[in-house]
Amino acid sequence: MTSIGTGDEHTHSLDNISDSELESVLRKRGSDFDAMLQNHKEQKQFEHGVARSLKEMGREVEMASRLTYNDELIKWCDVVVPCGGDGTFLLAASRVRDAEKPVIGFNSAPHKSVGRLCLPTWCSNDVKGALHALKEGRFRWMRRSRIRTTITCEPKFLDTITPVDLHTLHYSRYPAVVHPHDSTDAPTTNEQFTTEERKSVLHTKVLPFLALNEVFIGESVTSRVSLLRLQIDKGAWTHTKSSGLCVTTGTGSTSWHFSINCLRTHSVLELMKILSEEGVKVDTTLEKAREIAERYNQRLMFPPESDKLAYSVREYITFEEWPAPRGLRVRDRAAAVRVRSHCVDAGLVIDGSVSFPFNDGTEALLEIHPEDALMTVHMDDALPY
Template identity: 80%
Template sequence: MRRSRIRTTITCEPKLLDTITPVDLHTLHYCRYPPVRNPLDSPERVTNPGSFNTDDTNSDMATKVLPFLALNEVFIGESVTSRVSLLRLQIDNGKWTHTKSSGLCVTTGTGSTSWHYSINCLRTHSVLELMKILGEDYNMKMDTTLEKAREVAERYNQKLMFPADSEYLAYSVREYITFEEWPTPRGLRVRDRAGAVRVRSHCTDAGE
């Protein structure tokens, strides 16, 4: 059976191009990172997201296509996991959106049964609580038994998975942070299907 895969293309300053090599995370020592202060964490950056450079083209940038295709998913986020990931996202040919989260997961149909599913699946008791709220506060008559909640959760969760040979990807913004002016502009769906996802990283290791 044919299984779709993800091709990753990185655009960066030419001087950084040769430093982009695969790293085995099992051997990566996070203590090598010195204390850093990311200028994007300053108050003016948070309260004025429009201060980011929104120019979509830069002739000084170089491009590299990674030599490996991802079968399950590609995850983009801070290498130091305790830090917030600052990412600008463009879904297909839509608008660029400034986001704060714990990272972005882009998956194929093969990977939709694994990490993507775990990030987005609804738990039975959460569905049951929502059903009770609808019944009590909005006078909607419904079966609020545990069995019915389990059935609804299962129907929802089944829709998270899609065929391994699908030409589409699915993306999930993990632990999406929303407050005041973040994200900007509003309207980005936390998860959805897409033909292509473009990311501009403002994380610590994204380069200058």
């Protein structure tokens, strides 16, 4: 059994530095060092409490941070137990490829966050009770679909598609990228490959991380337009200019996907007033607007075990022809999404944690396979006794 806690990112990013020097650096940049230290102590105390309770039940336990969590530990253990919040759970889950290896998370700070992927709040307040409930089978197994990402690019670039841990990255920029069209080595127009010829020289690579929430693709500099070509299922390719693409699972449909697409009550109220001004009989009260917004927003969410993806093109820059707009729907569900990059300094980010370079000419296929589903548990929110 492996217990995963949050890592010491500040110490890791500042190598060969003493505790007193680290404190000085953090205070000088305006961080609340005392609060950070208190949070750190509470986190470690909680992690060790979970490990101690497991050992008292006769279980063998290995503890790891995000910096020491590796494939060898994952293969060794029977179950992975993240201690933190949803971010820690996502980090732990992304590396587990075995569909029969459970990931069961404890929210180490239930007074600060909900931790929707973790066990209920009462479990954090009564770790021993929660472990005994698990031992006695007072739960139901749950499988959450995850996104598999397959990268396609020229063989010479395949080795550069390596992960960057965003939690430990100080400067979140990739090395400078030379745009292929600006390179002296770029082929002339007459030397361009046809689509079939190009496919014959490209290589593919399945990324070693599975996304439980979402995959986001876009330029590293958020103010830069992301140029992406999209193919939804087996439809036509569409060129898009936007602030990036978010592809989510049912689990992630309550998170970023929801935030991108949800309607606010005041927006619905404004639309209802416009309809009323146009002669449409409609209730323009605030309560009715709130009800309509709620019904719309509920439809954005779908079950975590769904075999469908949902995609959202953020702030799509388009020139629509009324009444028939060109291009694809900016939000929809699909069985698979294929993305081709025309970006210059972009990243493909898995669950907001791990990023891969995704620049001009690189292609990604995002899809769900039943064998990639994550095994976890669902327990009642109420105390079991």
